[in-house]
Amino acid sequence: KEETVDVPALVHSVLVEAEGINRGEHRIASRIDPVWLTANREEIRSAFSNLVTNAIRYTPAGGDILVTWEIEDGEPTLRVRDNGEGIAAEHIPRLTERFYRVDRSRSRSSGGTGLGLAIVKHVLQRHQGRLDITSEQGEGSTFSCVFPATRVAPASGTVAQVTPIRAA
Numbered sequence: 001k002e003e004t005v006d007v008p009a010l011v012h013s014v015l016v017e018a019e020g021i022n023r024g025e026h027r028i029a030s031r032i033d034p035v036w037l038t039a040n041r042e043e044i045r046s047a048f049s050n051l052v053t054n055a056i057r058y059t060p061a062g063g064d065i066l067v068t069w070e071i072e073d074g075e076p077t078l079r080v081r082d083n084g085e086g087i088a089a090e091h092i093p094r095l096t097e098r099f100y101r102v103d104r105s106r107s108r109s110s111g112g113t114g115l116g117l118a119i120v121k122h123v124l125q126r127h128q129g130r131l132d133i134t135s136e137q138g139e140g141s142t143f144s145c146v147f148p149a150t151r152v153a154p155a156s157g158t159v160a161q162v163t164p165i166r167a168a
Helices: 007-022 041-058 089-094 104-110 116-126
Strands: 003-005 027-032 036-039 064-072 075-082 130-136 140-146
Touching: 003 041, 007 027, 007 036, 007 041, 007 064, 007 075, 036 041, 041 064, 041 075, 041 116, 041 140, 116 130, 116 140
Parallel strands: 027 064
Antiparallel strands: 003 036, 064 075, 075 140, 130 140
């Protein structure tokens, strides 16, 4: 089921939920433009939540996570960037395979199933989008959900005001 989705409000709610998982261990910042999509709300919520949760799980305490939602090169893009350990180049092409884990012991200790990025990739494909992954060991990683420009929808109602997320 596709509908007009207030993505700024959706991203804001994902970030509020993420703070519950984060428990103040990371600095999470966001920059969210008032861009709406025609999409399946629950599917894109799942994809975005997966990426933010992964950033929290795999970034050491004290790290920074930046979530942005904007039009880049004409395409609506959600980007989750962290300054964690990064991922070796040889693993990046396989990250979206079901059950693939870079480090099996670390994934087990952090609760990963090896399905999250496969789900994200599948959701994006259903929306004619793609998942771009860049990473450098010791510098961090960036996961980008890129949607086609044809998915942009006119905003209806009032666009949510997005404020910095901080646990109370």
